[in-house]
Amino acid sequence: MDIELSSEDLAFRDEVRAFFDENKIKDGEDYFSWRLGWFKKAREKGGWDVPKWPAKFGGPGWTPTQHYIWEQETARAAIPFDLPFGLGMLAPILMSYGTKEQQDRFMPDIRDRKVNWCQGYSEPGAGSDLANLKTKAVLSDDGTYYTVNGSKIWTTLAHVADWIFCLTRTDDSGIKQQGITFLLFPMKQEGIEVKPIITLGGSHTVNTVHFTDVKVPVENRIGEEGKGWTYAKGLLEHERTGLAGLSKSLVEVEQLKDNARSVKRGNGTLMDDSSYKSKVAELEIDLMATEYTELRSLANAAAGEELGPESSILKLKGTEIKQRIQKLTVEASGIYSAAWGDGGVGYPFAKGGTGGYLNSRYFTIYGGASEVQKDVIAKKVLGLTKGSKK
């Protein structure tokens, strides 16, 4: 056991910091051209534009420690926004199960941030029980295309997506995990209707998507017909461990403390209030532990071992921490937490705080509700199944 960063690691961290520093957006610079330019320069550094991709597909091939350093630095630096759908969700599936043609066709545009993807998994009747999905894909008699009918829900950013990767049902004769087929198709075409869902925080991020006779050529199918569940499952596990967002939470806790210090109470500030500061302290302690749980998980993954039992708790802990940060922001806002909209009433940080808290309730629902995650841990990690009496 050793947590000291090696001199190589320290040099890497300095290099990352220098890169972020040199490539900050300049006053008056157009955001979107800066963003694309930033990724181009990151690519020239040797795959820094796709940090999580393996070296074989153009990634940097970092050690776990380097990934950790990157996470920490990106949480603090002003870097351009990025979306996970193509880069972190579809690309790994293409790498594992796509044909060479499919990889060559889709991955360059993902890497260049040219095409926005969305994920068509959940359905009105298939939430945490995702395998229950019913969107039908029927193969044409000549075997050249599928016709897709059905509905997806909670589709994040479907309204700005160019393409969708979508789970469809091609066979409902067997158990429900079988007969699911993984298809890719463009969003801007006839037969696709996107309707916004406004969430409690008052924002539009998720949608319902309806498909009516959407034609998808067979060459847009990933892997074999009926095996889509296997392909998606690997990704889901990836999603469930990748949602912790701890580096960002670390930065947010610092921000939370700064905010609380800006709220005057008597001769001190809200950070001198005993119940408030205890809650912040408890949050910090949980975060410190979770940070190392993530590191242990990363280290195992790097050693090529199976994900250890500790990785199963990351999503649960990480999302709970994020929700607590939001809740404490609302509490710090005091009477002003009740103000809605862009009015800008009271403390500067109060604006949007309550909306953020309300939307954060989703964190323990998406990607598998916390209750379902615990069922999975009970079964897979603790071996608690029905009839498991010893």
Add this chain to the structure above:
Amino acid sequence: MNFELSEEQKMIQQSVERFVQENYDLPKRVEISSKDPGYSKEYWGSMAELGWLGLPFEEKDGGFGGNQIDTLVIMEQFGKGLVLEPFIANVVLGGGAIQKGGSEELKKEMLPGLIEGSKQMTLAYAEQQSRFDLEDVATSARQEGDKFIINGQKSMVLNAESADHIVVVTRTSGGQVDEEGITLFLVDSNTKGIELQNFPTVDGLRASEITFDNVEVSSERMIGELGKGFDILRVVSNNAILAVCAEAVGAMEILYKDTVEYTQQREQFDHPLSDFQVLQHRMVDMFMEYEQCKSLLFRATMETIQDPVLAQRTIHALKHLIGKSGIFVGENAVQLHGGMGVTEELRIGHFFKRLLVIDSQFGNADFHLDKFTNF
């Protein structure tokens, strides 16, 4: 010991319940909330006609001589529909201050109009630095002959844009956090020097930030004695706590019952969600919190009627428990509704938002726990 409502109170309860059921489904509420003035004038008129606005006021002032139990009965039912009409601002806050501290002339002038719905009032007490401390008042009132000149800023004033009159809490002497030296005045909203910044609140209601810039008010418009306003403010604030807690109990009932119903309909993994023990236990917890809140609400209300000074500690306990349990019930109602719970489409989210706002009003859970601990 008797927890039975009187025959009159039962009739009021049924009448308010029917009103809420007939007039306050979610689409209607959203429609009313989105348009100015943020509530229905027609409903407000009906409430006045039905006598609800006069319940807690004395008969000589045009009221019905009721007490905090009558308010509880109304507010609990209001909580089940998230009623938008400015009952708290008028009856509990503005009217409550006049009732408690106003001269006979002031009562005669203000209360009959308020009770019949033709006059509206509110109370401006909170300030940016005061957070939840009632005694922390920086807004000053300086005497000049038979007038006072008010300067300062008030925050989160409920329904101020509809109010014809504002009861404003000022400092006339002493240090910024002294209980002595606080004085209440009744000012006309259109007096020169009053400026409102209006905005919607998280729960779909309306509030304002108000600036008082050399606002002149006659010393005849003083409510209670010079420098003795804190006692009035504390009584009004306690009554407001009882009122919003009754509303919260109504909202919690809807949340736990809606959740029980939804989990029996929604199927995942080939079972209704209600088959899963972890969810059953969670709903039992929600139900227990609701019942406990209701009990403490009854206790605090009855103790207040008996002896408001002795009841103070119980009021702190109540507001703490309602804040904590309300958010527990709200968060879990959302969680058990899954993705649907996080949308504006189901009513549970709206009830959750109201509970969240109630925690931020008249002192949050932490504030009252601290007060209770140091009582």
